Amino acid sequence: MPDQADADAPDDPDTLSALRARWTQALEAARATPGNAKELPDPTPYADNLLARWQEPQRRYHTLTHLTAVLDHIDVLEQAEAGYAPDPGLVRLAAWFHDAVYAPDRSENEERSARLAERALPEAGVPAAGTAEVARLVRLTVTHAPAPGDRNGELLCDADLAILAASPDTYAAYTAAVREEYAFVPEDAFRAGRAAVLRQLLALPRLFRTPYGTQHWEEPARANIAAEVERLGRTDPGPI
Template sequence: MIFIDPPFWPAHGTVFSHLVSDTSLAELHAFAAAAGIPDRAFDRDHYDVPERRYGQLVADGAVEVSGKELVRILVASGLRVRSRHRNTKVRTALQYRWDTLMESTGNLAGAGLREELLARWSEPHRHYHGATHLLAVLEALDLLAGDPRGAPLSVVLAAWFHDAVYDGVPGVDEEASAALAQTALAGFLPPAEVAEVARLVRLTATHEPAPGDGAGAQLCDADLSVLGGEPEAYARYVAAVRLDYAHVPDAAFGAGRAAVVGRLLALDPLFRTETGRELWAAAARRNLTRELDSWHAPGQD
């Protein structure tokens, strides 16, 4: 069911309501699309809708509830995104991580490069492949490092650059991101280390590091850690990926996504580090298998 709270939140010369589902993001996106609400109004677990749309959305079937009740419904649904994963919180966390990294390595590259990267990760066309994903990868690297000093510098920098260029073209985006790393880090790091960062970025196109490639295993496992989330978190991930590829027709997206999921399931092992396997492997295979079955279900051709 779809719920809406009263117009109250001020912005852009008007006040806004929040539109949520108590069932799934798929239901929420379908309702919004039918009502003509643009994708840019979606904010991770709700749509922001201006006051002028309120009456029509109620007429379309959105149930009126108080702001407090709407929050309760969203929490109970399991779809609510925690505040630290929202854009302003994410940006603050990423700024802190970059500055701490630079301080620990002799301030190799300062605020200018940090702001360029944050601007790229915050581009409006990104939904899954945005700043929240970057923070999640960095947090996953913390878990995988097995060292109080954290992951090696080349791995952390590769995480910062691995989707820095994102136009929704697999393979091309990773190559462009690697080229950006080579250009941006030249003069800050020795050439061999710059080349290592670029090599690691390119690995995220296939997530198939060679045996013994510990750095590649850490980065690829961190990038895939989203696959091992709880079912609700995995559903948010899939919905956000669909928005990233909003320009692709449904049939083509379904075929392409099924191929991607099938390729991931074929990776053996899916996670290359021992910690990654312990933390995410079992849940990832359940999530991926369930999603692949859904694409092969009747009506999902």
Template sequence: MGMSLDAELLDRWTTLAGPHAHAVGEDLVRRYREPHRRYHTVEHLAAMLAVIDDLAADAADLDAVRYAAFFHDAVYAMDGTDNEEASARLAESTLPALGLDAATVAEVARLVRLTGGHHPDPTDRNGAVLCDADLAILAADESGYAAYTAAVRAEYAHVPDDLFRSGRAAVLAALAEGPALFRTPTARARFEGPARANLAAEIASLTGR
């Protein structure tokens, strides 16, 4: 039997940050295991890290992108908190003590904040890789996409259906209106077509159009 997902993530974290950072890794995994999460979980983090591996050649600073993946949903509150901002601040307060230089800490925090809107600058190689990895779920097969949308709805179970549908449709429409959902050539070739089809179908089901 292989390692548990938590153990795999901790192993990846200590490979990245060093064995002295083990306690921080445990705290990060614990956060992704919070009971109110349905999509923003350890499975999502592991899937993102796997896509980052596939897109590694497109990143300018692969370690910074991986740190940003670990932190990008570290804070996931459902009370109106700006989760990306809070997660970025957690990175800013945590990483210096692990020995990261100020420039790397700043880059990690910048990348975490980018996942709030997924609009990296065209020249932003690190941002392209992180955002592409975060959005890769949009290209899932039919059952995978259904599980994803059900998990997102479960996270917002406190939101009435009509409000959720209009809000979710607006988020998806904002994503879909750009010239490309994915920024790296590898992700665009692999994910753009299936993701566009999934978005169109979900928007239609949400809006009845």
């Protein structure tokens, strides 16, 4: 699977250019009249607005590197499960918006991100139905619990959670970045809250819903989570 730690520097010009191209491709696929670009707004300002959001200084994990990894994981899942989700283009737009509004000390980030999509996408030329689906998918990332048969939701949630199945070194970098984002939380409170969230994940019958995710990511993700829970429970947990 793509390794989030191997991504190019987030502010590298080539990385930004590649992300703009990916945004444009996803947006044009979702527009009402994709072949009539002269009557539709230029995708670039929308891309630049989102890219700026993903580079805000309070972010440590929810950065352009994470965005790129989620888009890459969507590609992996779509290639492995051709035709699995009915609207992979809308899933990609949802990936762009799912953490577009992010403040670690606020609980309504997903809702605010969904509302941003609801404002921006109609103006950018996406039909009402497509906009509604993107916003629904963004809101789904609160729980990462798509309903049975919600294959768009399964695709997005599996791609977003794929970091849990990363190599041990990448997983360690991920947990360290999460801790940095929550630096304002005292250590004991962070460890207790983080452990509670991880135990809830371990209690789920399945972390991943797509066939590929179940086969390739479920086992390593559970191993990573269990090891982190053990570290958090130690008197001296070491680096997390």
